[in-house]
Amino acid sequence: MAAPPGSVVAAIPMPALMIGADERIVAANQEALTLLGSAIEGRHFITAMRQPQTLDAVENAFRSGTPGEAVYLSNDGRQDTSFRVTARPVSEGGLSGVIVCFEDETHRAHAEQMRRDFVANVSHELKTPLTALIGFIDTLRGPARADAAARDRFLGIMESEANRMNRLVRDLLSLSRVEAEERVRPTERIDLVALIRETARSLQPLAQETGVEVTTELPAGTTDILGDTDQLRQVLVNLVENAVKYAGAGAVVRVSLTGPAYEPRVRGYGVRIRVTDTGPGIDPVHIPRLTERFYRIDTHRSRERGGTGLGLAIVKHIVNRHRGRLFVESTLGEGTEFTVVLPAG
Incomplete structure (x- = not known):
């Protein structure tokens, strides 16, 4: 005896729903109801999932019989959330339609954004003193070559900028070591x-x-x-x-x-x-x-x-x-x- 669609999606440990052959939602687990709304069962999937990429993935699964993927964006009331949506056609044991699952990738997206911000910040922090050093080197090789007073002043600034980069590298290494040992x-x-x-x-x-x-x-x-x-x-x-x-x-x-x-x-x-x-x-x-x-x-x-x-x-x-x-x-x-x-x- 085939399991009813409700029991199938209820067993999936993430927001999931079953769309029948008539393109209406026949079952949704509690996580999906929380994400998409408590009254989505019985409605056409287009009215429940209004984001074009997600709709295209579901329609592709119906049309071609192959799995589709998309990104679904939402908000849980505290922060923006991001889900990887998979739409897979099913036709077995009396079930016919598409099962749609929403895998929460918010933390992964947040970590990736932190990595990009970190690289951008480090690049910015290093770019300023490096630009200054290159400029002073060009000046010392050219117009200030024979100007002793300017040379001493520029060398003092170059030393300050080099020390700044040294402090940044030292703190970056320190932060890396601390993070590596944080669980010990x-x-x-x-x-x-x-x-x-x-x-x-x-x-x-x-x-x-x-x-x-x-x-x-x-x-x-x-x-x-x-x-x-x-x-x-x-x-x-x-x-x-x-x-x-x-x-x-x-x-x-x-x-x-x-x-x-x-x-x-x-x-x-x-x-x-x-x-x-x-x-x-x-x-x-x-x-x-x-x-x-x-x-x-x-x-x-x-x-x-x-x-x-x-x-x-x-x-x-x-x-x-x-x-x-x-x-x-x-x-x-x-x-x-x-x-x-x-x-x-």
Whole structure:
């Protein structure tokens, strides 16, 4: 006895529907009803799937008896979605018509878009200093060949642009390594108190140069957690360096450590590292995007201070590797606080 069309499409683990020989939808699973509408059964397929590419794929399956493929675009209320549609003719066990399946490729399309954006951003970031270097080289070979003052000035700018490219390549390699290790939890036991004290001390010359005071509030004794020393040092350096560079002269940057205490966000006991500054603060519109690659609040100012736009993306991935959480709070005119919560065990 042949299975009814409804039971066939209900067993398919993606939006699927069966179109009968009369070109009307005879069955649709719950996923298809959610995607296309709850009242599509019994209607002609053209009224349910109005996108030309999808209709062509179904009509081709009916006309030629061969499978058809298309892309179906929709929106789930939060984001645009993309489906790969396959329309396959069936004629067996009493079933006759076309089965249409919708495979969700939204995440794949999103990943591909991220890859394209990443390549475009890297190309743009490298193109600017390379163009400058090529221009200065041409100038030094030509009009400024015998101009000592111009030569020294151009060489200084060339050094700055070369250092900028070097920082970008370094951060790209760092980001690649962090992403490759993100699913491997660290097993080294480290003392956060000593690490924070050492990092703050190493950044004192930068703080003095920019007129910013860096202070620490640390518990007595040691606070040990499982972690990667080099990566957590990188988190601290990025957060404190950013605070020092952007807080402005006369500001105070405070690095504190509290815990262990119960932290719901890590579902157990954890410690909190806070990097707080008394700078100008960040407009709330920027906060959700701060950890995106190459996202900058002020592109020109960031480049002037040697920023690559990758620092907070690296911080996010390192914190994720440690099964921690990163939070940002800021008030315009009052300052910004970055909080890293890490499991204590």
